[in-house]
Amino acid sequence: MTIRPNALPTQEMTINMGPQHPSTHGVLRVILTTDGEVVTRAVPDVGYLHRALEKIGERVTYAQYMPFTDRLDYLAAMNCNCAWAWTVEKLAKIEVPERAEYLRVIVCELNRISSHLIAFGSYTADMGAFTPFLYAIREREQVNDLFEMLCGNRLTYNYARVGGVSADAPPGFLEKTKEFLDYFEPKLDEYNELISYNKIFVNRLANVAVISAADAVAYGLTGPNLRGSGVPFDLRKDEPYSIYPKFDFKVCVGTGERGTLGDCFDRYMVRINEMRESIKIVRQAVAQIPDGPVLAKVPRVFKPPVGEAYFRSECPRGETGIYLISDGTVNAYRLKIRTGSFVTMNIFETITKGLMIADIVAVIGSFDIILPEIDR
Amino acid sequence: MEAQVLFDTLKGKFGDAVVELQGEGYSPAFVVVAPASVKEIARFLRDDPALSFDSLMCLSGVDYKEKFAVAYHMHSMKHRHAIGMKAFLPRETPSLPTVDDVWPAANFQEREAFDLFGIVFEGSMDLRRILLPEDWEGHPLRKDYKYPDFYHGIKV
Amino acid sequence: MEALAISLVKAVPALGGVPLWTVTLLLIVASAVVILVFALTFEGVGSLVLRKVAGDIQARIGPNRVGPHGILQFLADGVKLVLKEDIIPAQADRFLFRLAPYFVFVGSFAAFVVVPFGVGLTAADLNIGIYYVMAVTSLVVIGVLLAGWSSNNKWALLGGMRAAAQIVSYEIPVGMALLPAVLVAGSLSLQDIVRSQGGLLGIFGWNLFHNPFSFFSFFLYFTAAQAETNQTPFDLPEAESELVSGYNVEYSGIRFGLFFLAEFGDMFIVAALATSCFLGGWQVPFFNAAALPPMWGNLLSLGVFLSKAFLMVLVMMWVRWTLPRLRVDQLMRMSWKYMVPLTFVNLLGVSLWLLVFRGKGIPGMIASLFG
Numbered sequence: 001m002t003i004r005p006n007a008l009p010t011q012e013m014t015i016n017m018g019p020q021h022p023s024t025h026g027v028l029r030v031i032l033t034t035d036g037e038v039v040t041r042a043v044p045d046v047g048y049l050h051r052a053l054e055k056i057g058e059r060v061t062y063a064q065y066m067p068f069t070d071r072l073d074y075l076a077a078m079n080c081n082c083a084w085a086w087t088v089e090k091l092a093k094i095e096v097p098e099r100a101e102y103l104r105v106i107v108c109e110l111n112r113i114s115s116h117l118i119a120f121g122s123y124t125a126d127m128g129a130f131t132p133f134l135y136a137i138r139e140r141e142q143v144n145d146l147f148e149m150l151c152g153n154r155l156t157y158n159y160a161r162v163g164g165v166s167a168d169a170p171p172g173f174l175e176k177t178k179e180f181l182d183y184f185e186p187k188l189d190e191y192n193e194l195i196s197y198n199k200i201f202v203n204r205l206a207n208v209a210v211i212s213a214a215d216a217v218a219y220g221l222t223g224p225n226l227r228g229s230g231v232p233f234d235l236r237k238d239e240p241y242s243i244y245p246k247f248d249f250k251v252c253v254g255t256g257e258r259g260t261l262g263d264c265f266d267r268y269m270v271r272i273n274e275m276r277e278s279i280k281i282v283r284q285a286v287a288q289i290p291d292g293p294v295l296a297k298v299p300r301v302f303k304p305p306v307g308e309a310y311f312r313s314e315c316p317r318g319e320t321g322i323y324l325i326s327d328g329t330v331n332a333y334r335l336k337i338r339t340g341s342f343v344t345m346n347i348f349e350t351i352t353k354g355l356m357i358a359d360i361v362a363v364i365g366s367f368d369i370i371l372p373e374i375d376r
Numbered sequence: 377m378e379a380q381v382l383f384d385t386l387k388g389k390f391g392d393a394v395v396e397l398q399g400e401g402y403s404p405a406f407v408v409v410a411p412a413s414v415k416e417i418a419r420f421l422r423d424d425p426a427l428s429f430d431s432l433m434c435l436s437g438v439d440y441k442e443k444f445a446v447a448y449h450m451h452s453m454k455h456r457h458a459i460g461m462k463a464f465l466p467r468e469t470p471s472l473p474t475v476d477d478v479w480p481a482a483n484f485q486e487r488e489a490f491d492l493f494g495i496v497f498e499g500s501m502d503l504r505r506i507l508l509p510e511d512w513e514g515h516p517l518r519k520d521y522k523y524p525d526f527y528h529g530i531k532v
Numbered sequence: 533m534e535a536l537a538i539s540l541v542k543a544v545p546a547l548g549g550v551p552l553w554t555v556t557l558l559l560i561v562a563s564a565v566v567i568l569v570f571a572l573t574f575e576g577v578g579s580l581v582l583r584k585v586a587g588d589i590q591a592r593i594g595p596n597r598v599g600p601h602g603i604l605q606f607l608a609d610g611v612k613l614v615l616k617e618d619i620i621p622a623q624a625d626r627f628l629f630r631l632a633p634y635f636v637f638v639g640s641f642a643a644f645v646v647v648p649f650g651v652g653l654t655a656a657d658l659n660i661g662i663y664y665v666m667a668v669t670s671l672v673v674i675g676v677l678l679a680g681w682s683s684n685n686k687w688a689l690l691g692g693m694r695a696a697a698q699i700v701s702y703e704i705p706v707g708m709a710l711l712p713a714v715l716v717a718g719s720l721s722l723q724d725i726v727r728s729q730g731g732l733l734g735i736f737g738w739n740l741f742h743n744p745f746s747f748f749s750f751f752l753y754f755t756a757a758q759a760e761t762n763q764t765p766f767d768l769p770e771a772e773s774e775l776v777s778g779y780n781v782e783y784s785g786i787r788f789g790l791f792f793l794a795e796f797g798d799m800f801i802v803a804a805l806a807t808s809c810f811l812g813g814w815q816v817p818f819f820n821a822a823a824l825p826p827m828w829g830n831l832l833s834l835g836v837f838l839s840k841a842f843l844m845v846l847v848m849m850w851v852r853w854t855l856p857r858l859r860v861d862q863l864m865r866m867s868w869k870y871m872v873p874l875t876f877v878n879l880l881g882v883s884l885w886l887l888v889f890r891g892k893g894i895p896g897m898i899a900s901l902f903g
Contacts, residue, residue, distance in 0.1 A: 047509070220480070220481025309402075343484060357690070
């Protein structure tokens with residue numbers, strides 16, 4: 001925009017996209033400085049949901065900490081539960097029974113599906129199409145029903161345990177899971193037809209907030225955000241943990257199909273495609289799952305050896321890395337949780353220069369952040 | 377690359393700045409370095425072709441009761457290896473150079489370490505409290521932190 | 533109205549002593565009240581239908597607690613809004629804040645006056661009907677700007693500016709898209725336009741099928757008018773997920789109710805104009821409703837008109853729940869770069885057609901082939 005001499009003087013406006021906002025996916029505050037509709041600076045202000053989870057980890061035992069990990073990312077609670085379990089098992093070198101690992105993978109992938117459904121639904125709702133959100137909720141309710149069958153909870157599952165899982169799959173669970181997968185798979189094509197390739201939707205997302213692959217790695221983006229920029233790195237394939245090597249699935253990478261590689265549309269499509277891959281994984285897991293115990297023998301008063309371990313797993317919103325320092329007592333000495341959403345916010349200020357206010361909403365939605373993960 | 381080999385490489389290049397290797401019981405292993413040389417070692421780790429640690433996985437502050445530490449976990453996309461780096465700091469004035477010009481991913485995590493431990497990162501592009509309110513007193517994750525009784529007149 | 537007053541005085545001897553102007557005035561007020569009741573009822577029921585249609589499209593039920601199938605929901609909403617606390621922000625410009633909803637509501641409601649509901653059912657059959665509607669619905673812009681400015685809230689201001697820009701930009705395509713109907717009928721009066729679409733051709737007498745350009749201009753009008761009334765995909769000014777309701781974010785209670793009702797009123801006006809100008813209005817296919825005795829003719833044509841208009845409203849709701857919304861610069865681009873040139877070309881096309889074929893439409897020409 002060129003300013004003509006003798007034009008009316010203009011002033012930049014500072015707007016507060018406050019903690020309470022329908023589109024900020026939680027209590028995120030963004031302080032926008034705009035020149036009309038164009039944003040010159042967008043500073044995120046996080047911390048409204050800080051609950052001192054890391055400090056709490058130093059006060060409770062390893063087993064008692066499991067419900068706290070649910071609240072870390074409540075939309076992918078199974079993944080966070082399992083991340084904590086895997087970290088403690090890595091530190092204490094505990095052998096987990098195979099059936100438990102299969103159950104963990106099944107619930108993690110199902111939870112990935114339901115988390116991506118929310119990401120998809122809320123993103124399209126932010127863009128103004130209110131209908132896909134309710135279709136996503138309808139599908140997610142079925143996943144919740146499956147989890148309710150398994151562990152009794154619909155949102156904060158507290159399912160994994162150090163050494164296995166808390167309960168075995170009840171009879172009928174695996175059949176119901178297969179039924180759900182058969183029902184859900186064609187729905188993805190329906191969503192693509194309804195909204196993903198809709199011209200208006202594509203125009204809102206394409207070429208917005210393009211992040212190059214080098215930037216994505218340097219700024220610490222992980223998960224679908226990293227893969228949306230074309231970097232084919234998936235922890236389940238490249239640093240496999242648990243029994244992921246047994247499954248055959250693709251790593252979904254952004255292709256720049258409707259704009260530039262690394263724009264919001266690519267990150268969105270990576271999530272849609274990841275749901276398809278998760279369906280594949282769950283199908284294989286349900287077919288291969290062996291019989292056996294679901295919980296290893298872990299002493300009641302559990303004291304892992306002195307040492308430090310860092311374990312990261314692929315959660316729907318990025319990688320959740322837990323750096324655990326143990327001093328041989330029943331409580332952890334230091335517990336640091338590195339979440340995908342927190343580090344993703346690093347790039348927010350850089351990437352939003354020059355965008356319009358409507359695009360800020362598109363960017364927040366494409367990163368699929370969730371505030372409990374950021375604030376812990 | 378093996379942690380011992382990497383340690384030897386670094387020791388050869390930086391000499392006394394590289395203090396020791398914490399290998400047994402630590403997963404991944406940690407290379408303990410002097411705080412003042414953190415930035416140059418970080419830059420070397422990122423730029424050297426055999427190492428190319430282009431991704432900072434995690435940056436954490438730690439309070440070992442006699443001293444503080446900042447623990448870095450790094451990963452290389454090219455070579456798919458990971459290593460840890462640790463710098464021990466005195467309790468009174470914990471400060472060391474920032475690495476957010478080496479890995480921009482460090483920014484928020486350094487702010488968090490500053491917020492919760494009081495570790496100052498010199499040269500940081502933006503060092504202010506991130507999770508707690510701007511006017512909070514104290515650094516909660518320290519082992520000797522005492523909860524305040526009141527905050528703005530509200531009983532905590 | 534004068535003629536109606538005269539015939540009323542003749543018919544009812546008791547009114548002999550009352551001067552004519554009083555009767556006329558009373559008739560005007562009565563018809564305004566009738567229109568107001570209709571408008572409010574439509575707006576109330578429309579909000580309920582909107583929610584039920586939304587529920588259907590979104591695989592859920594919608595309101596179903598208040599009354600059978602939730603029919604009385606709009607009454608409950610109305611009572612709730614009336615009883616809510618009237619909050620005016622401390623730093624707001626109180627006079628403008630209070631004034632804004634009235635501009636918006638009047639702008640929408642005043643257009644109901646010329647809508648041709650039936651053979652003889654128009655509150656005022658102005659000979660400048662369409663011109664009047666275009667002029668009066670522009671009042672909405674002032675109301676929206678006042679609301680955005682006086683709320684003393686940056687989000688409201690943004691919403692108000694966006695709304696003003698949007699409504700003003702889309703007025704040109706709306707006007708240009710209505711002109712083909714005017715040209716074909718040869719008159720600005722809405723009743724004349726509807727009357728010209730009647731006759732033995734039935735459905736094919738509609739302006740929609742008159743010539744390819746008027747067919748096209750129906751869709752142009754419908755799209756541009758959705759933008760005029762802030763419906764998704766053009767609902768940027770009140771984008772719930774971005775501007776948190778835009779210009780009416782600080783309004784509560786019945787003031788908000790007026791904005792809300794005016795939106796549905798606008799929807800009806802758009803539908804009414806679309807049906808009158810392009811879909812034959814109150815014309816019953818293959819039937820001359822004007823030939824019936826007045827009461828039956830009026831009832832039949834009213835029924836036909838309302839069903840066509842409600843169908844158009846349903847289509848608008850359907851589009852609203854399906855498509856995402858356009859960003860403000862995309863919206864502007866669409867108006868100025870696409871719709872304005874298209875409507876101009878369309879207008880040119882209709883004018884040339886009427887010149888070349890001497891006012892005859894395609895169905896008319898086909899009919900004359902068969903004698």
